[in-house]
Amino acid sequence: MIIVTKRADYHHAGPDRDVGYLKFTYIMKTSDISTNTLCYHCGDDIASDLFVSDDKQFCCAGCKGVYEVLSQNNLCNYYVYNQAPGQTKQYVEQHFDFLNEPAIFSKLVDYTDEKITLVTFYIPAIHCSSCLWLLEHLHKINPAVVQSRVDFLKKQAEITFDHNKVSLKELVEMLVSIGYEPLISLQDIVKEKKNSVNRDLIRKIAVSGFCLGNVMLFSFPEYLGISSLEAQFQSLFGWLNLGMGAVVTFYCSQDFFTSAWGSLKNKVINLDTPLALIVAVLFLRSAFEIISGSGPGFSDTLTGLVFLLLMGRWVKQRTYNHISFNRDYRSYFPVAVTLLDENGVEKPVPINDLEVGSRILVRNNEIVPADSILMKGDGCFDFSFVTGESEPKTKVLGEIIYAGGRQIGEAVEMEVVKPVSQSYLTRLWNNEAFQRNESKIKNFNDTIAQYFSAVVIVIAAGSMGYWSFMGDTNRAWDAFSAVLIVACPCVLALSTPLTLSTILGIFDKNGFYLKNTDVVEQLARVDSMVFDKTGTISCPEAVDLSFTGDLDVYEETLVGSVARNSSHPLSREIVKWLGLGSVFKTEGYKEIVGKGVSAYVDGHEVIMGSRAFVVPESDINHSSSVVHIRIDDEYKGFFKINQKWRESLKELINSLKSDYRMHVISGDHSAERKSLSTVFPEYVPMLFKQSPHDKLQYIKKLQGDQNIVMMLGDGLNDAGALRQSDLGVAVTDNINNFTPGSDAILKGSAMGKMPQFIHQAKMAIKIIKFSFVIASIYNLIGVYFAIQGTLSPLTAAILMPMSTITIITITNLANRYFARKNNLR
Amino acid sequence: MNILYFLIGCSVIMALFFLGAFFWALKDGQHDDVHTPAVRILFDDDKPEEAE
Numbered sequence: 001m002i003i004v005t006k007r008a009d010y011h012h013a014g015p016d017r018d019v020g021y022l023k024f025t026y027i028m029k030t031s032d033i034s035t036n037t038l039c040y041h042c043g044d045d046i047a048s049d050l051f052v053s054d055d056k057q058f059c060c061a062g063c064k065g066v067y068e069v070l071s072q073n074n075l076c077n078y079y080v081y082n083q084a085p086g087q088t089k090q091y092v093e094q095h096f097d098f099l100n101e102p103a104i105f106s107k108l109v110d111y112t113d114e115k116i117t118l119v120t121f122y123i124p125a126i127h128c129s130s131c132l133w134l135l136e137h138l139h140k141i142n143p144a145v146v147q148s149r150v151d152f153l154k155k156q157a158e159i160t161f162d163h164n165k166v167s168l169k170e171l172v173e174m175l176v177s178i179g180y181e182p183l184i185s186l187q188d189i190v191k192e193k194k195n196s197v198n199r200d201l202i203r204k205i206a207v208s209g210f211c212l213g214n215v216m217l218f219s220f221p222e223y224l225g226i227s228s229l230e231a232q233f234q235s236l237f238g239w240l241n242l243g244m245g246a247v248v249t250f251y252c253s254q255d256f257f258t259s260a261w262g263s264l265k266n267k268v269i270n271l272d273t274p275l276a277l278i279v280a281v282l283f284l285r286s287a288f289e290i291i292s293g294s295g296p297g298f299s300d301t302l303t304g305l306v307f308l309l310l311m312g313r314w315v316k317q318r319t320y321n322h323i324s325f326n327r328d329y330r331s332y333f334p335v336a337v338t339l340l341d342e343n344g345v346e347k348p349v350p351i352n353d354l355e356v357g358s359r360i361l362v363r364n365n366e367i368v369p370a371d372s373i374l375m376k377g378d379g380c381f382d383f384s385f386v387t388g389e390s391e392p393k394t395k396v397l398g399e400i401i402y403a404g405g406r407q408i409g410e411a412v413e414m415e416v417v418k419p420v421s422q423s424y425l426t427r428l429w430n431n432e433a434f435q436r437n438e439s440k441i442k443n444f445n446d447t448i449a450q451y452f453s454a455v456v457i458v459i460a461a462g463s464m465g466y467w468s469f470m471g472d473t474n475r476a477w478d479a480f481s482a483v484l485i486v487a488c489p490c491v492l493a494l495s496t497p498l499t500l501s502t503i504l505g506i507f508d509k510n511g512f513y514l515k516n517t518d519v520v521e522q523l524a525r526v527d528s529m530v531f532d533k534t535g536t537i538s539c540p541e542a543v544d545l546s547f548t549g550d551l552d553v554y555e556e557t558l559v560g561s562v563a564r565n566s567s568h569p570l571s572r573e574i575v576k577w578l579g580l581g582s583v584f585k586t587e588g589y590k591e592i593v594g595k596g597v598s599a600y601v602d603g604h605e606v607i608m609g610s611r612a613f614v615v616p617e618s619d620i621n622h623s624s625s626v627v628h629i630r631i632d633d634e635y636k637g638f639f640k641i642n643q644k645w646r647e648s649l650k651e652l653i654n655s656l657k658s659d660y661r662m663h664v665i666s667g668d669h670s671a672e673r674k675s676l677s678t679v680f681p682e683y684v685p686m687l688f689k690q691s692p693h694d695k696l697q698y699i700k701k702l703q704g705d706q707n708i709v710m711m712l713g714d715g716l717n718d719a720g721a722l723r724q725s726d727l728g729v730a731v732t733d734n735i736n737n738f739t740p741g742s743d744a745i746l747k748g749s750a751m752g753k754m755p756q757f758i759h760q761a762k763m764a765i766k767i768i769k770f771s772f773v774i775a776s777i778y779n780l781i782g783v784y785f786a787i788q789g790t791l792s793p794l795t796a797a798i799l800m801p802m803s804t805i806t807i808i809t810i811t812n813l814a815n816r817y818f819a820r821k822n823n824l825r
Numbered sequence: 826m827n828i829l830y831f832l833i834g835c836s837v838i839m840a841l842f843f844l845g846a847f848f849w850a851l852k853d854g855q856h857d858d859v860h861t862p863a864v865r866i867l868f869d870d871d872k873p874e875e876a877e
Contacts, residue, residue, distance in 0.1 A: 081868070129868075132861065132864055132865065133868050136865070149861075151857075151858045151861055152860050152864060153860045199851055202851060202856055203851060206844065206847050206848070210844045213840070214837065214840060217836075218833075230826070236830070236833070240833075240837075
């Protein structure tokens with residue numbers, strides 16, 4: 001087997017990164033390996049037929065392992081519903097002992113009694129109907145599971161189990177063994193989201209829809225003309241309509257009044273202000289007409305309007321993604337840490353129980369939870385996510401290690417010097433400079449609502465003034481209220497959410513997740529872009545292997561035979577790179593986490609791994625992103641992993657450079673300046689060795705020069721800059737990873753589509769403006785009748801839905817058209 | 826024509842009945858997840874184990 005140099009470069013995207021199920025992009029020898037066989041479990045290419053079970057081929061030991069668990073439990077239907085439904089299993093050594101701690105247990109579960117426990121897990125790997133089927137048949141693997149229900153879109157599984165027969169830890173381990181690892185973090189996303197469905201809004205929509213239907217029914221005789229015979233019903237229908245109108249006004253429209261009142265108190269006008277005014281006027285005039293018996297009232301328009309407005313709200317609130325934008329540093333930290341007592345006995349404790357002076361054990365790949373002193377072991381910490389530096393730092397005993405670093409290599413013992421809440425990382429997050437409360441630029445709707453309201457009120461007052469001057473007071477009131485009714489900006493309240501949420505849906509399918517609809521408008525406005533280097537434009541997971549040294553075919557086979565035993569990503573890449581046809585049997589295989597692997601193959605000892613592991617005494621250049629090979633006592637050379645820019649970077653920069661001012665900003669050293677300057681145009685400023693605070697200041701400076709800045713970053717070190725920017729985009733390869741607070745999350749693989757996204761956003765704004773023009777035409781027709789005081793309820797009831805239907809059709813068609821034109825699915 | 830009063834009453838009561846049913850469904854969480862049940866219903870039942 002191979003070595004497993006847990007290289008920082010490899011992982012540097014972030015703590016949870018290898019918890020996820022990454023697919024690696026590889027360049028290298030793939031063309032030589034022209035095999036058509038795909039892994040039966042995950043569908044990846046198979047480099048060699050080394051992993052076979054029941055005549056099925058697998059790409060790695062992980063996939064084969066999952067298959068075997070499933071076939072033993074008679075669950076092979078999993079492979080029937082979809083082809084290759086699995087995902088490549090990532091090799092991570094995990095410790096779930098903390099789940100047996102009562103304090104943690106009680107925090108995680110939803111319900112527990114003497115017999116059963118109910119727990120909800122967020123499982124990022126859920127992606128197809130096979131997943132759903134398998135997770136709902138967990139009882140076949142372990143009968144102690146009473147029931148499991150999956151919520152597909154939220155990627156959650158609600159599992160009821162008998163805790164007397166299976167512990168929470170065993171349950172989680174079972175999920176891990178079949179490739180569905182739950183994401184358990186300190187900040188429990190599942191619980192926070194539980195109440196996110198807006199039942200209240202749905203109830204209001206139902207009530208207003210109910211009222212609308214009935215009011216329409218009762219208004220029909222009025223539309224068709226009431227004969228004297230039926231006149232007796234007129235007042236009955238009128239009162240029924242008024243009753244329904246009252247329900248809609250006082251119950252369904254509450255939110256509009258609250259919002260309008262709130263904004264008036266702040267001396268601004270938002271879109272809800274004119275809407276609330278119109279609802280009020282409609283209701284008052286209907287009440288007046290019906291009580292005085294002078295007319296049928298406008299209840300039909302009122303209910304229809306409120307129904308549509310609420311639908312618009314619902315569309316706007318409907319989330320297209322299940323990504324949490326509110327994660328903070330708490331989801332970066334582990335749920336529990338291993339505490340060592342005086343006798344050296346390990347005990348998992350919740351992270352908040354850590355005190356100054358606690359002795360903790362940090363294993364390979366675990367994150368240092370609080371600022372601590374290194375007491376025992378070889379410390380090598382990857383701070384890339386916190387500081388942006390891509391090289392891991394070797395630390396000596398007695399040094400202070402700041403929270404957030406990830407240990408690479410053997411387990412180390414540390415002593416906590418500051419509680420979690422006061423550590424460097426937490427303070428970084430809570431730094432006031434990083435908090436920004438004022439909302440970003442006002443959106444189109446609220447801006448236009450002000451002018452719109454002003455114009456409408458002027459017209460209404462003008463026509464009232466005219467008719468009073470003419471001495472026709474009744475008509476004056478008629479005209480006043482009619483203008484307010486007919487010049488309704490409801491189109492804005494509808495077309496905007498409809499257009500923007502369609503865009504959100506389109507972006508979502510393409511790997512660009514926006515926090516809300518306002519972000520689309522912001523995206524259309526951006527004129528400057530700032531790129532972070534590490535993890536953003538460099539691709540943390542791309543594997544670009546190269547071998548330096550000498551290996552003949554026989555030796556390659558030896559290496560491959562060892563490497564295939566390990567499920568570590570690097571081992572897998574090496575097996576693929578070698579592209580072997582046959583292998584030898586290995587004996588005495590040993591894998592030392594964070595160091596490497598060794599085994600005897602065909603009489604030779606093969607050792608692969610970090611320099612210290614393979615050739616401890618030599619002075620070969622120490623660079624940690626390297627896998628060294630030794631066969632018997634002869635050093636053979638090393639595999640090097642090169643840092644690689646994202647594949648689409650060059651095209652991206654080329655297509656953006658004419659329209660946007662670009663900047664590169666990095667917390668790392670300037671070694672890459674040369675290679676970057678081949679990608680970016682000459683004028684692009686590049687800043688290196690920037691602290692989180694420098695980055696924030698730089699963005700501020702750009703904004704001070706009247707730029708609208710989009711920041712693309714990934715690490716905690718970018719958190720401040722992302723918040724300060726007008727549009728902060730967190731770039732990540734695994735959307736379930738922790739990302740710093742941002743307005744949007746972009747999948748690394750979708751980065752090349754950025755120009756299309758921006759174009760689509762600009763089109764969306766045009767569509768909204770266009771639909772506003774159409775709506776204004778309808779409004780003008782209505783106003784023409786209204787100022788004469790001759791607006792009949794029928795005209796109002798026809799005009800309003802007409803304009804709405806036109807707008808919905810136009811926005812829908814236009815959106816689809818532009819999405820197709822932009823090659824966005 | 827007075828029968829209309831009765832019929833209108835009936836229709837409103839029926840409509841209220843349906844509205845009530847909708848509230849019930851909403852409270853029961855039927856609208857929280859509208860995707861999964863549609864997928865779930867398409868799974869075949871497990872074949873009975875063959876007798877040996």
